Amino acid sequence: MGLTLDVGCGANKQPGTIGVDRRLLPGVDVVCDFECGLPFRDGSVGAVYSTHSIEHIRDLMLFMEEMYRICAPGAKVYVRTPYYMSRNAFVDPTHVRFMTEKTFEYFSFPNCYGLRIHFRAVVIEYKMRGLFKFFPALIQRPFRRHLWNVCDELVITLEAVKPCGN
Numbered sequence: 001m002g003l004t005l006d007v008g009c010g011a012n013k014q015p016g017t018i019g020v021d022r023r024l025l026p027g028v029d030v031v032c033d034f035e036c037g038l039p040f041r042d043g044s045v046g047a048v049y050s051t052h053s054i055e056h057i058r059d060l061m062l063f064m065e066e067m068y069r070i071c072a073p074g075a076k077v078y079v080r081t082p083y084y085m086s087r088n089a090f091v092d093p094t095h096v097r098f099m100t101e102k103t104f105e106y107f108s109f110p111n112c113y114g115l116r117i118h119f120r121a122v123v124i125e126y127k128m129r130g131l132f133k134f135f136p137a138l139i140q141r142p143f144r145r146h147l148w149n150v151c152d153e154l155v156i157t158l159e160a161v162k163p164c165g166n
Contacts, residue, residue: 001072002043005020006018006048007020009028010025031096040070048067048071053078061115063145077157083144083154085144108120119160120159122159124153128143128150129149
């Protein structure tokens with residue numbers, strides 16, 4: 001199945017993963033600057049966790065190309081990030097972007113930027129606040145998109161679509 005990474009894990013690495021971060025902290029196994037590449041072989045990774053780290057990446061295109069390069073066919077990438085309409089997206093001064101479910105459509109194929117990657121969103125979840133979490137999904141959608149701070153997080157599972165052997 002391949003390696004399981006926790007990219008940007010900080011001191012809170014997912015159990016059973018290889019912790020990858022820019023800083024050497026407890027639980028970090030590999031120290032690297034993600035924006036300069038990931039030190040793993042092509043197609044060697046079966047799963048990647050990215051919990052509250054992708055919003056810190058300046059060159060998201062390069063990062064996603066690197067993720068795709070190291071992912072085996074069918075590898076899953078589990079991303080958890082502040083939703084763009086949440087105050088949590090804005091309070092951390094190290095955040096460089098705001099993320100929505102539509103952001104990840106740019107990493108499918110074909111895409112607007114000529115990237116040779118194909119991630120397919122297989123699951124999209126929203127962590128709603130307060131009473132909003134009890135509403136049906138169809139009702140949550142306009143609240144999430146038009147009202148400030150009713151959705152805290154976007155949780156998305158991507159799958160690396162590749163021909164076998166690549």
